[in-house]
Amino acid sequence: MSTTAPRGAAVALAAACVLLLAACGDPSGGETAEVANASGTRTKINLTADQNRVTTAKVDSIAAGVPARIRARGTLEVVGSSGSAAPLSFHATDDRTVIGVETDIAHLVADVLGLEPRIRTVSWENIFVGLDSAKYDVGFSNITVTEERKEKYDFATYRKDNLGFAAKKGSGLKVDGPEDVAGRAVAVSSGTNQEKLLVAWSEENEKAGRKPVDIKYYQNDTDTYLALRSGRIDLHLGPHPTAAYHAATTGQTEIVGTYSGAGAGLQGLVAATTKKDNGLVEPLADALDEIIRNGTYAEVLKRWGLSGEAVATSEINPPGLPRTGA
Template sequence: MSVRRGATLAVTLLASTVLLTACGASDPATDLAAPKGQKDTGVNIGPDQNRIRGEKAEAAAALVPDAVRERGTLRIGAGAGADAVPPLGFYATDDRTRIGSEIDIATLVADTLGLKPQFEEVSWENLFVGLDSSKFDAVLSNVTVTEERKDRYDFATYRLDNIAFEAKKGSGWKVKGPADVAGRTIAVSSGTNQEKILVDWSEQNVEAGRKPVDITYFQKDTDYYLALQSGRIDAYLGPSPAAAYHVATAGQSEIIGTLSGAGGDLQGKIAATTRKGSGLVDAYAAAIDHIVRDGSYGKVLKRWGLSGEAVEKSEINPPGLPRTES
């Protein structure tokens, strides 16, 4: 992901985007991060973060399993390398320090539980490997609740999930449903809920007698954006916060459609993820509810321009992106 270098990042309103109607969905991304080139204003993207910190909440901390409490650390998996996505999780101006909304929220959760946050950066697929092997206690890295994932993991929600189609500026088309991407070349990251939705849309197009979607994959975000500008792809489907950030920073693309990360009939949810039966999900939900109430959660989302994706309360294992039909 291309990141404009500089010491500060201003938060402002972006131009309105097309919102596909989804049951229970709110306007997803009208206040996302957008640098304005102003000095000494906005959010610091340097390595010295002055991160918003929390205090231990005894009621939430009491829900932490004894083994974790005695260890004193919360081992948290975070995306690395090609999975660095502003404003969710990316590198500061020193190209080493990990910053972003996901890091801030994970730190607040650990603080609230009376634990020291211990981050390890791995590739997307290894986040789940780390949970399966009990290497990680939690993953807070833009993970969407899905029915298939609920078979193996427990979830405590902390943000709404919305995704966006990003096209070259002046493309002249909008995406409102499957028919709008029939025959188009769309890039998406492998193993994501965006990919599942796009595959489902392609199948719907074929069933309706339309052309399928030509789904394309690249290794990293910079490759997607180079392909977009060169015309090798028509659009890129990714997290709405990341798309809005790139539109604002690069100025070469535009959002042509948004929808819930769970598809057209359900509002997607982003959640703190833990191995099923680890005993931690209740503690995470309690910690998230606590930081919502004390206002620190709202400050973090506002800092990164994500207030439009706030939740009022954490939900444990809510309905997620439906299973793939076999």
């Protein structure tokens, strides 16, 4: 459930609740990576194609609400990002099978709806192109609810959204607000809520007479982290879970600041995303509430070290990241 809180509280919550990780080798090399929740318990993440996913039963009353064309087809066409973003969505050690918390939650939702999930991965911008054209039914790809996106898409929330500023290990940097990134080179992915926040911070710096942020864009995380290690950029702003995972499994970076994905006064929320008014958002939200109720949702989050990002219920189109300048 989304709640409002002052910025300091949101940052403290992110730091306290989002996953902590203990390295067990590079995720591209070994078969497991060890994660630790805030409680201190540790779990080994399975990085192989043999996932043995958590499953759940079909609920006829919820499945009946799925639009007829999708029920007749018998599949749920799911789209996610092709970029590697462990533990959210990334390739297993076979370099083909897509695994991660996003994929697992999509499978659970499809189970409740009595549909066969077909997972497709595309570039970030093509997620929305595919949703617009109805090529895909729903996006499960760490998509944050924003006021701008709500004009074209319906959202059923399923995780808290917290962001992380990553720096080269031992950098001595600390990010608490816009002034801490003034004049610094910061990498961010285009078209994301992270970019919107960074642009807003840059504008705030200029209005305050400080230097703007030197915003940098890279094609993939590999290039971004190479630039970070070489000193070509000072910081990378991205989803906190992926930043924390990279820091722990490589030992080359560190988290130097956290922030809510919806901005200063609102807890960001990640949501299943579908074309507006296509009739699918209600059964998606009902399916998410079912897996929250029956405990399989908690199993999946624990499996990926993300228990701190749990929500109590799925909300349809809650308040999201405001428009820039709003």
